[in-house]
Amino acid sequence: MDALEIARWQFGITTVYHFMMVPLTIGLGLVVAVIQTMWHRTGKPEYLRMTKFWGKLFLINFIMGVATGIVQEFQFGMAWSEYSRFVGDVFGAPLAMEALLAFFVESTFLGLWIFGWKQLKPAVHLACLWIAVIGSVFSAYFIIVANSWMQHPVGVEMIDGRPVMTDAWAVFTNNTALVAVPHTIFGALAVAGAFLLGIAWYHLWRRRHDGIDTVGEDGKVVPGESDIPGRDRTDHAVWIRSLRIGAVVAMISFAGTAITGDLQGKLMFEQQPMKMAAAEAACHDGTGFSILSIGNVGSKNCDDIVALIEVPGILSFLAKGDFTTEVKGVNSLIDQYKADYGTHLPDNPIYGERAGKEIQYVPVMEVTYWGFRMMIGFGGLAAVAALAALWLTRKGTVPASRGLMRLAVFGILAPFGANAAGWIFTEMGRQPFVVAPNPDPSGIDQVFMFTAAAVSPGVSAGELLTSLVVLTAVYAVLLVVEVKLLVKYIRGGVVAAMPELAHVPVDENEDATPKGGGPGKPGDDVLAFAY
Amino acid sequence: MELLPTIWFIAIAVLWTGYLFLEGFDLGVGMLMKSFARNNTERRVLLNTIGPVWDGNEVWLLTAGGATFAAFPLWYASLFSALYLPLLLVLVALIFRAVAFEYRGKVDNPRWRARWDWAISLGSLVAAFGVGAALGLTTTGLPINANGDREGGPFAWFSGYAVLGGLAVVGFSLLHGLAFLALKTDGDVRHRARRWFVRLLPVLLLPMAGWAVSLQLISGEVWTVVAVAAAVVAAVMAWNFARTGAEGRAFLALGTFLLLGSASIFGAAFPVVLPSTLNPEFHLTISNASSSDYTLGLMSIVACIGLPLVLAYQAWTYWVFRRRVSHAHIPEAHNFLPAIAAKALAPKD
Numbered sequence: 001m002d003a004l005e006i007a008r009w010q011f012g013i014t015t016v017y018h019f020m021m022v023p024l025t026i027g028l029g030l031v032v033a034v035i036q037t038m039w040h041r042t043g044k045p046e047y048l049r050m051t052k053f054w055g056k057l058f059l060i061n062f063i064m065g066v067a068t069g070i071v072q073e074f075q076f077g078m079a080w081s082e083y084s085r086f087v088g089d090v091f092g093a094p095l096a097m098e099a100l101l102a103f104f105v106e107s108t109f110l111g112l113w114i115f116g117w118k119q120l121k122p123a124v125h126l127a128c129l130w131i132a133v134i135g136s137v138f139s140a141y142f143i144i145v146a147n148s149w150m151q152h153p154v155g156v157e158m159i160d161g162r163p164v165m166t167d168a169w170a171v172f173t174n175n176t177a178l179v180a181v182p183h184t185i186f187g188a189l190a191v192a193g194a195f196l197l198g199i200a201w202y203h204l205w206r207r208r209h210d211g212i213d214t215v216g217e218d219g220k221v222v223p224g225e226s227d228i229p230g231r232d233r234t235d236h237a238v239w240i241r242s243l244r245i246g247a248v249v250a251m252i253s254f255a256g257t258a259i260t261g262d263l264q265g266k267l268m269f270e271q272q273p274m275k276m277a278a279a280e281a282a283c284h285d286g287t288g289f290s291i292l293s294i295g296n297v298g299s300k301n302c303d304d305i306v307a308l309i310e311v312p313g314i315l316s317f318l319a320k321g322d323f324t325t326e327v328k329g330v331n332s333l334i335d336q337y338k339a340d341y342g343t344h345l346p347d348n349p350i351y352g353e354r355a356g357k358e359i360q361y362v363p364v365m366e367v368t369y370w371g372f373r374m375m376i377g378f379g380g381l382a383a384v385a386a387l388a389a390l391w392l393t394r395k396g397t398v399p400a401s402r403g404l405m406r407l408a409v410f411g412i413l414a415p416f417g418a419n420a421a422g423w424i425f426t427e428m429g430r431q432p433f434v435v436a437p438n439p440d441p442s443g444i445d446q447v448f449m450f451t452a453a454a455v456s457p458g459v460s461a462g463e464l465l466t467s468l469v470v471l472t473a474v475y476a477v478l479l480v481v482e483v484k485l486l487v488k489y490i491r492g493g494v495v496a497a498m499p500e501l502a503h504v505p506v507d508e509n510e511d512a513t514p515k516g517g518g519p520g521k522p523g524d525d526v527l528a529f530a531y
Numbered sequence: 532m533e534l535l536p537t538i539w540f541i542a543i544a545v546l547w548t549g550y551l552f553l554e555g556f557d558l559g560v561g562m563l564m565k566s567f568a569r570n571n572t573e574r575r576v577l578l579n580t581i582g583p584v585w586d587g588n589e590v591w592l593l594t595a596g597g598a599t600f601a602a603f604p605l606w607y608a609s610l611f612s613a614l615y616l617p618l619l620l621v622l623v624a625l626i627f628r629a630v631a632f633e634y635r636g637k638v639d640n641p642r643w644r645a646r647w648d649w650a651i652s653l654g655s656l657v658a659a660f661g662v663g664a665a666l667g668l669t670t671t672g673l674p675i676n677a678n679g680d681r682e683g684g685p686f687a688w689f690s691g692y693a694v695l696g697g698l699a700v701v702g703f704s705l706l707h708g709l710a711f712l713a714l715k716t717d718g719d720v721r722h723r724a725r726r727w728f729v730r731l732l733p734v735l736l737l738p739m740a741g742w743a744v745s746l747q748l749i750s751g752e753v754w755t756v757v758a759v760a761a762a763v764v765a766a767v768m769a770w771n772f773a774r775t776g777a778e779g780r781a782f783l784a785l786g787t788f789l790l791l792g793s794a795s796i797f798g799a800a801f802p803v804v805l806p807s808t809l810n811p812e813f814h815l816t817i818s819n820a821s822s823s824d825y826t827l828g829l830m831s832i833v834a835c836i837g838l839p840l841v842l843a844y845q846a847w848t849y850w851v852f853r854r855r856v857s858h859a860h861i862p863e864a865h866n867f868l869p870a871i872a873a874k875a876l877a878p879k880d
Contacts, residue, residue: 066589071622073593074596078615079612089826092607095597478626
């Protein structure tokens, strides 16, 4: 492997990893904020317990997103210095704004939320969480604005061979970003929904298994009490409510991702037709959507691919909203790309050993074809499972089946898979460009950059390999640690996140009354310790 | 002279100074986890002084990096790619440190805690040294060619200035951490921190003073030399305040030392942002490394709105958590048993 390939693997691995933590942070943050609001409104103890329990898991995950996010910002300069030089005038601004306007808010107010349970008035404390969560949504917006500019450059003019920002409004309201942001937020909520659903299912199952909850003759649950701290009737309410919230969130967010994804697809057929043709492994022009194609979809030779099951008209619908418009296939697009952007890379040292080589305009089709299908498949699977879960739990608890419980727990992974597959599809589908040309005939179509020209010329393959190995190893170790901690706290149940349940008998609202209660007594300066 | 690039040079100097001022003490407290704190309770006192604020402080680093990318993309690209391996170390250090803060108390087991304590100590040390080395080198020069790329292999960046800059930030952070502990804790920890501060100040500030003075020898101007002299006065005052028990003033005087020191360093470097040690023609300056005036103007508006807000709500955070932390406030570690496993052990009352 040469420097370029190592740098690409590194960016791919670190980004996909970072984006396992991020959707859970965004989605779970929103859910916890809603739950704490419900506690604030109603004062019901189950909502406080839910806030503490899901809040604890949120924090264990949040810190990993923070830790791996710094790598992302540094990586542009470290490994992709030519890219940074080329796009800096327009690409740096959203990154800087993300830090200044969003991430500061997120980190500072989350610190206040973690430590401020007793220091702040309940309403202020709740507001801190909302501000942090809204900050995380703005973070997503700014990052996606940056990414969308790579997918669809707008608002710039070429001056001295570099794109220079001339219209910030166009950059920050790029239509690519405006559909990608809600798509991403819904994707994040899908992750949170499945997370709540799977874990709550486990606890309801556990309560039945341990004989705490029983099922009456009418099939309805009879919640019980045990003498273990925290495993009382309120505990049942915690889990059944979490499960319902999770299932509803998962279903709504699937509908949201489907609608925004459809809009995004229609845009992509215009903005990056090759990506969408490759998503279909559609070699020839046509209207059909492939359910299953055989042969070697990764083959550069389109004749190797046979669409086994094809639904006529669907591809046209995805692209244009009707069932008859012919959608261009890979073969006719190749000629168009060659005519517009050249057949060979320029003979410039910036391309390293690739200088003067023929340009491969078709992305790796195994990845785009299967990535696209995994994204939709995993997302749909999670939505169907959520619907089934609502039906199965209509009588107030889960079936006693251990197999179903396992399915619900492993189902947590499905939306993670959909998120990862979606990003891999859209990023690899953009190749061979790092900044894909905008085919709009306004003259902007000469703003593009081949990935082969983006890597740092001064950094050796050895250095890149070192960082690839080090970061992958560190990430692998930390993934094991994070999952272990999550599992420990999940198994521990609410009392793990609320040790006071084990000591103070019952009224857990006593020390933090949501209504009318002020902050701690004057002189009561004990921090609500988190560390 | 270009107005907007000059303003952005100052803005980036301010961001780095803000980073060193704020994260400086939490890096210092992190480094003191092993050497200063004597037992687990003391370590928890240390951690909880910085607990609510360290993450907000670290965002100053991201903002400094992001602002450099936006305002001076060529500076960002050349500096970060030239320092590939040292910045990799900084990243790994920051990752472990951040995770350690959050995970250390999540399992009640001395071996678990000891591991994360090392992660916090070493992570803070390596991050401080690496950031210092990078800043030291961007003010004194790297072997970059006409395109801004490093020549001479993965370690060509190494020079005495890397060590000097690294030690400067490590030394300052340790001292700043001690000043912060004296201000934010009570009892034995507070008094010990003050004693260490008084005893160690001359040694710990020496490298930063050395860095500032060398820059004056290279490209100093009258006002930057005056700033160095004023910084030395501030250091002496910090020492005197700490000796007489005025912890708040000692902390502020040390902050003034940083402010003046940093002004003298960036001021002397101006208008060069990254000198080339190969050829003065390859120097990156505020004119040849900056973004367009349009982008800088946009960023100026954003910074004028964003930065005062950040300062306001971060100041409010410090106000909310203004009370001193001491032994008495540390509750017992809650050794929760997973509810399910606890079934057999549950107290029957």
